Structure formats: structure tokens, C-alpha cells
Amino acid sequence: xxxxxxxxxxxxxxxxxxxxxxxxxxxxxxxxxxxxxxxxxxxxxxxxxxxxxxxxxxxxxxxxxxxxxxxxxxxxxxxxxxxxxxxxxxxxxxxxxxxxxxxxxxxxx
Amino acid sequence: xxxxxxxxxxxxxxxxxxxxxxxxxxxxxxxxxxxxxxxxxxxxxxxxxxxxxxxxxxxxxxxxxxxxxxxxxxxxxxxxxxxxxxxxxxxxxxxxxxxxxxxxxxxxxxxxxxxxxxxx
Numbered sequence: 001x002x003x004x005x006x007x008x009x010x011x012x013x014x015x016x017x018x019x020x021x022x023x024x025x026x027x028x029x030x031x032x033x034x035x036x037x038x039x040x041x042x043x044x045x046x047x048x049x050x051x052x053x054x055x056x057x058x059x060x061x062x063x064x065x066x067x068x069x070x071x072x073x074x075x076x077x078x079x080x081x082x083x084x085x086x087x088x089x090x091x092x093x094x095x096x097x098x099x100x101x102x103x104x105x106x107x108x109x
Numbered sequence: 110x111x112x113x114x115x116x117x118x119x120x121x122x123x124x125x126x127x128x129x130x131x132x133x134x135x136x137x138x139x140x141x142x143x144x145x146x147x148x149x150x151x152x153x154x155x156x157x158x159x160x161x162x163x164x165x166x167x168x169x170x171x172x173x174x175x176x177x178x179x180x181x182x183x184x185x186x187x188x189x190x191x192x193x194x195x196x197x198x199x200x201x202x203x204x205x206x207x208x209x210x211x212x213x214x215x216x217x218x219x220x221x222x223x224x225x226x227x228x229x
Contacts, residue, residue: 035215044205044219045156056217088156092214097169098146098158 002027002094004101006087012109019076021104023089028069033092036065036074039103040085048087049074076106084108111136113206113220121200121227127193131206131220132186139164139184144209146216147180147191149202157202161209162189196227 003026013019023034031052037045047056049065052072062077076083089101117129131145138145144161151157160170162180170178179192193200203222210217 032212033214037216044207044222045216046219047215047217050210050215050217090156090215092209095172097161097171098148098209098216100156100158102155 002029002091002099004089004091004099006089006101006104008104009102010105010107012107013079014109015079015081017079019074019079019083019106021074021076021087021106023067023072023074023101025070025072025091027094029072029091030093031068034065034067034072035090035092037088037090038083038085039088045088079106081108111208111218113208113218115204115206115220115223117223117225119224119226121196121225122229123197123227124195127191127196127200127204127225127227129191129204129206129223129225130188131190132188133208134187137184138182138187138189141165142211144169144213145182145189146207146209148205148207148216150205150222151199151202159191159193159204198227201225201227 005024007022034052036049039045053065064075086103086105088103112134114132121127146161147159162168162182177194182189205222206220207216208218
């Protein structure tokens with residue numbers, strides 16, 4: 001089983017700042033199969049990034065993804081108030097077919 | 110616009126079977142090309158994939174839950190369902206249905222989620 005470890009657990013930043021979230025896999029993950037989600041309280045997760053670096057439909061370009069192999073990064077270039085949420089990475093392909101990281105909480109400083 | 114909506118009891122007794130249904134609108138399950146999944150989230154915790162079904166009825170389950178999970182599809186109603194047997198308090202969670210997109214690698218549409226509590 002591929003384990004995804006996200007860091008930091010909590011990130012405290014101010015609006016306008018840049019956020020860098022990390023997702024590290026216990027084994028190599030195909031870049032095509034790494035996704036990022038945003039989840040706000042009481043809501044379902046929302047797909048942000050797929051294929052490690054492609055933005056999903058309607059996602060602002062301040063969100064970007066990068067990485068390969070075992071190290072992946074979600075960057076939010078300039079935080080807006082609505083960006084404060086929990087972010088999850090997710091991989092596909094290794095049994096169990098889908099696994100998620102434990103999440104990074106992005107909170108207002 | 111594809112929409113998914115979970116339905117089912119919010120309270121299940123220990124040892125009984127949890128049953129949920131996901132109704133899909135704005136798209137047809139029988140058109141193929143997607144995996145229809147169940148995912149759960151324990152209170153205040155992360156996400157756990159339970160399993161998926163294809164329109165043909167083929168399934169794949171998380172090995173950690175496989176012995177207790179059954180996912181089925183009713184294409185005439187554009188619904189798919191989850192049954193989880195022998196539940197315990199550890200199965201208390203928000204249950205989401207979701208669609209795995211065109212390359213099956215990510216979940217592009219989600220239901221709003223439904224909280225299921227296991228308690229006597």
C-alpha cells in the first residue's frame with residue numbers, strides 16, 4: 001500500500017501570502033495519477049489538481065501543482081480568504097486503488 | 110452538470126448492515142467511462158476509499174473492507190448502492206458517493222455526503 005504523508009499538518013498564513021503544501025509518497029507514484037482536493041467544513045472535497053499539475057475545471061490559476069516520483073507540491077500563489085481549508089492529496093493505481101493523505105489544514109494567521 | 114445525492118438511514122445499530130444509495134443526475138451511469146465510488150470520512154479525520162463499481166457491474170473494493178462491502182448498480186434508476194455489513198462504532202462516518210473521472214484517477218464529482226452513526 002502506498003502511504004501519502006502530507007506536511008505540514010497545519011499551516012498558518014495570512015491572506016496574500018504564498019502557501020506551499022507537500023505530499024510525500026512511500027513509493028513512486030505516476031504523475032498522471034496524483035490529485036489534490038480542497039475541503040471546507042461541512043462540504044465534500046473539491047477536485048483542484050489532477051495529473052499532478054493540471055487544474056480542474058473552474059479552478060483559479062493561483063493554484064498550481066508540481067512534482068514527480070515520491071514528492072509532490074501544491075502551491076497557492078497568493079492566498080484569498082476563501083482558500084483557508086483542508087487540502088488532501090490522493091493517488092490512484094496501487095492497491096488499495098485510491099489512497100489519500102491525512103490532510104493539511106491551512107488556517108488564517 | 111453531473112450531480113450525486115446520497116440517501117439512507119442516518120442511524121444503524123451495531124452488527125447490522127449499513128445501506129446507502131447514490132442517485133446520479135445530469136449524466137447516465139450506463140454510458141460508461143467512469144467508476145462510481147463510495148468514500149468515507151470518520152469525524153474529524155481523513156478520507157478512506159471504500160470501493161467502486163462500473164456500469165457493467167464489475168467492482169473493486171478496498172482490501173481492508175472487502176469482506177464486509179457490497180456495491181451494486183441499478184442503471185434503470187441511475188443509482189448505485191453500498192452495503193456494509195456487521196457495522197461497529199468504528200464505521201460511524203460521513204459517507205460520500207463520487208465519480209472517478211475519464212482516466213479513473215481522480216474524483217471529479219461528489220455527493221454532499223451523509224452522516225451515518227452506528228449506535229444502539
